Amino acid sequence: MLLAQRLPQAGTRPSWPRRLRAWLPAxxxxxxxxxxxxxxxxxxxxxxxxNADGVLSTAQFAxxxxxxxxxxxxxxxxxIAFLTAALSVVLGYPIAYLLARLTARARERWLLWIMLPFWTSYLVKTYAWMLLLSKTGVLTTIASHLGLIADTSTLAPSMMGVLIGMVHAMLPLAVMTMLPIMQGINTQLVQAAxxxxxxxxxxxxxxxxPLSExxxxxxxxxxxxxxxGFFIVPALLGSPKESMIAQLVISSVLELFDLRFAGALSTVLLxxxxLVFYVYDRVVGLSSLSGDAPRPKGGQGGRALPVLLAIGRAAGKLHFHRAGRVPGNRGLKLYTWAAVLLLVLPIAFVVPLAFTRSPFVAFPPDLFSLKWFGAFLSSAVxxxxxxxxxAVGFSTAVLALALGFGATLAxxxxxxxxxxxxxxxxxxPLIVPRIVIAVGLLYLFARLGLTGSDAGLVIGHTVLAIPYVVVTLSASFKRFDWxxxxxxxxxxxxxxxxxxxxxxxxxxxxxGAAFLFAFIVSxxxxxxxxxxxxGLNTTLPKQMWDDIQLAVTPTLAAVATSLVFLVAFVVWLSSYFKRHSY
Known part of the structure; x- marks a missing residue:
């Protein structure tokens, strides 16, 4: 090992060729x-x-x-974005805390169920919530009978429906982002205290x-x-009062053909x-996004530490120590079970609807028939x-894996x-809202003649998939024995x-796991x-989006169920690869 460490120093070449070789894979x-x-x-x-004359102008922003x-x-x-972030972090923190304290095998079992709703299509999840929260939906009916809402009210479309759908989509992301930091905290510090x-x-x-902040x-x-950059959830679960910027961008491009105003809206999002990313990097540090625990700046424990010390002393006076838990493992497990069930049940709710014999969606479904799967499989569209x-997903995964591997190696x-x-x-690309990237690619592809082509889709999806490949491979490269x-x-x-x-x-x-993630992203x-x-030859999510705005049909339930089974298989494969990693 010592000889290997000396090899770079013993070379006769100058240092800059070695640095250049290190950059080449990236x-x-x-x-x-x-x-x-x-x-x-x-x-x-x-x-x-x-403006249209090419003159510098702020008219669009005005x-x-x-x-x-x-x-x-x-x-x-x-x-809405702030409420979604706050609720996702608050609700996801106890789950991540429990997972960080479990053994690797137990944690893997929990993550398998959390990953399933995370990688399930936003359209499928929103479709499930539409059925649950509509005027005749199961949850709306139960809430009405319990007197939680008026008989004439609905949980969707409303602000409540939008928040339910968005937190349901974002909670797994919050848990998986907090988990690596919590795993890196030395538990001996708490034991020493x-x-x-x-x-x-x-x-x-x-x-x-404080260390998990x-x-x-x-x-x-x-x-x-x-x-x-969300638009699926507010468009399907919200009213016009809950419209978001991404919806305005889509309307400006596809309905008003006003690319300049769409660019101005995208610029605001960007x-x-x-700004948020810069503030985060200054306060916390960019390294935490890759799972590293950042070092406190200036030897300080953070501005929130005095407040947390006071909370800790107050909590100690509440005799939590009598139970010997904060909260107890049993309480954490019950909470996590409830959260995972709430994540999975809306998706599972769609499955029986795909086997209904009725020509319309109703609950409980009139089982049992496979004709809607037949309609899906026999439809040319x-x-x-x-x-x-x-085809686009496979091509994207191959290209993103090749580029991401070289980037991570560098x-x-x-x-x-x-x-x-x-x-x-x-x-x-993970930080910039997708709607901004999409509008930018529309500008570029319109000149290159790639709009409507498979190559354009592969390129756009690869831009989105590269961050997932890099983050997935980074952890393995850190563990690799060089x-x-x-x-x-x-x-x-x-x-x-x-x-x-x-x-x-x-x-x-x-x-293999990075390949699967890139495929699902695409x-x-x-x-x-x-x-x-x-407009003619679309992708499966685009076809679902077009149909779901016209009517909620059993055929859509069959398509959504097929996607759920596909994602479940991919998540299982990813878990298999992870268990068999060296």
Whole structure:
């Protein structure tokens, strides 16, 4: 090992060729993102700042502020995104806390059920909530009988319906973002506090909670920015009062053909995302997004620490120590069971509706018939959409995996000085709202002639999938024993040979999981498809979106059920790869 560590220092070449070789694997991904992510986003900024004559103008932004409807939509968007982020973090924190304390095998079983609703299509989940929260829906009927709402009221469309749908979609993301930070916290610190006389409540509030703040902040950041670009949930579960900016962008492009105003709206979303991201990086640190526990700046425990100390002392006076839990494992497990059931049940609710014999959707369904699956499989429109989604998804997964592997390999060989900005570049499509990327690609593809083509869809979906591949592979590269690579290098193996014979075989399970994630990201995407797929030959989510706005039919339930089964299989495969990782 010592010899391997000295090899780079013993070389006769200058340091810059070695640094250049370290950057080479990341060059294809960098060029790809510059052309198909940075350039379109910059064009959005320009499109909103110039009028039809090409003269610099702020008329589009003045239109937003001077028109009460647009100003109200912007405020509503930020308010809904904030509420969704806050509720997701608060509700998801106990779940992540419990998972962090479990054994690896037990945690894997819980994550399997949390991942299923996370990767299930937004359309499927929203379709389920439409059936549950409508005027004749099960939950609305129960709430009416219990006197929680008036007989003439509904849970959807309403603000309550929008929040239920968005928190249901974002809660798994919040849990999985907080979990790596909590796993990295040294539990011996809490045990040391207990040894010094602190009860478990005080130890939790004064030690564990402050150390887990970066994870909660990262979860809030990702949920907030993702929620800014939502349009499926507010469009299907909300009324016009709950309209969000993304809906205005889609209307401006597809109905009003006003690309400049759509660019101005997208610019507002982009600038807000950049501002939130910048504040987060300054306060918490970018590294926490990759699962690293950031170091406290200036040796401080955080501004919230004095408040948390006071809470901890107050909690200690409430005699939580008598139960010996904060809260107890039993209470945490009951809460987590309830949360997981609420995540899974709306999706499971759709399944029996696909087997109804009735020509309309009703609950309880009139079982049992397979004719709606037959209608789905025999329809030329649905089949064309399905095969296009499968082909585009597979191509996207291959391209994203190839680019993401090179990017992650380069990150693992760089110092923190270069890896941090490079990592920020690779995950930037995850930070920028999808609607902004979609409008930017529409600008670019209109000139390149890629609108409506499969190549345009693959490119757009690859932009979205690269961050998932990089984040998935980063954890495996951190665990990789680089002494094996050094040994192969000492035996004379070239860089390409070491990658082919050492890295790829040992990282096969993680590569398989990253491939599946990239496939699901592409297969589930609706935002890029609306702007890029074209009007005739659409993808499966786009076809569902078109049909769901016309009528809620059993055929849609059959399509949604098929997607649930597909996602369940993919999640199972991902779990299998993870269990068999080296």
């Amino acid at each position: 060059v294809p991904a960098l060029l790809f993102l510059v052309v198909f992510f940075v350039v379109p986003v910059v064009e959005i900024l320009q499109g909103g700042l110039y 239109r937003m502020t001077h028109t009460p409807v647009y100003a109200k939509v912007m405020l509503t968007t930020f308010w 207990e040894t010094l006389g602190a009860d478990r409540a005080t130890g939790f509030f004064t030690i564990f909670l 970066p994870g909660a902040a990262a979860a809030g950041l990702l949920v907030f920015i993702t929620s800014l 600038l807000c995302s950049i 649905w089949q064309a959409a399905l095969w296009r989604s499968l 990150l693992s060989r760089m110092s923190g000085r270069y890896s941090k900005p490079l990592f920020a570049m690779f995950i930037a 002494r094996l690579d050094d040994a192969a290098k000492m035996l004379g193996a070239s860089g390409f040979t070491r990658v082919r014979t050492v890295l790829l075989p040992l990282l096969a399970s993680s590569l 297969f589930d995407d609706l935002t890029i498809a609306i702007f890029v797929s074209g």
